[in-house]
Amino acid sequence: MAARHIVVVGGNGFVGSAICKSALTKGFEVSSISSSGRPYTTPKGHSPAWTSRVKWHSANALQPESYAHILASASGVVHTIGTLFEGAGYKDAMRRGNAVEMMSSLLGRGGTGNPLEKGAREGSYGVMNRDTALRVCETFVGSQQQPLTSEGAQPTKPFVYVSAEDIFRPFVPAGYIESKRDAEAxxxxILVEKPGAFRPVFIRPGLIYHAHLRPILSPAAALLGLSASVHAALPRSFPTPANVLRSLGQGLHGPRSSPLNPGANTDIGSPLESLADLLTIPPIHVEHVAEAAVVALEPGREEVQGVYGVRGMRELIGWEARTGEDQAEVVQH
Structure with a gap:
């Protein structure tokens, strides 16, 4: 069982809990580390039966000494900590389905500039989306005593980072996606220094929904699913809203330096291109995100590494998109 022990960073969150549950169904031993260490509970405060099979640990992702011993026996790690906006107030409101409170939280976060320029303070994009992942990754690599298999080869251990598709600008500051891309790089x-021992897997969901756990997002998911289906059905040369936005956006500016990593260029385009992707990339159910992450964690899946967007994740789990199925899926779930 030790060879199938995974650690989910943020396992009591929306995405992390779905990964824990999915991994248990595949026979993994599952540990979660989070700041509270409390088991996952539903928005109504219930703990599902499966939570009793997860080992819940309190740890600070920025303090490796608080969890290095847990990673030592792990065959894989999934990092799910992140923030769409600086400050966590909006998450609590979204979890409760309170639209008014969520908007008040977002409008009250203050500031119009790039939040990455404010420094790596607690709750910032740089800390939440990047630094927590880097500390966990470094600790995972440093804690491993790579055992030999019966054939004499070392097993490849996955580090799965929950990143994101670039679909939220300009509604969300560019620092969000820049911090995600910088973390990936x-x-x-870190992992390339250990060739054959570890493999990076970056899953990039778009809008993640669940009708019961995140009902506030269901209308948006239905509309975006319909938009993605309509755009997919039309000829590529047709002047769809997404094609028009993408054409306009490509002429605005080229690669620019990231405040997170001034020496490197980001691979993000203009906000108009982000809007185009919003209209064409279908939303994805949280359970499908979890299933894709668990596929990446399976032993013997060395070919699963690199970047997986929404369509890539659906291929991993054997889900074939058909016209109209995106929006139907929202209603069914």
Missing amino acids: QISR
């Missing part, structure tokens, strides 16, 4: 650099 630096995780790759």
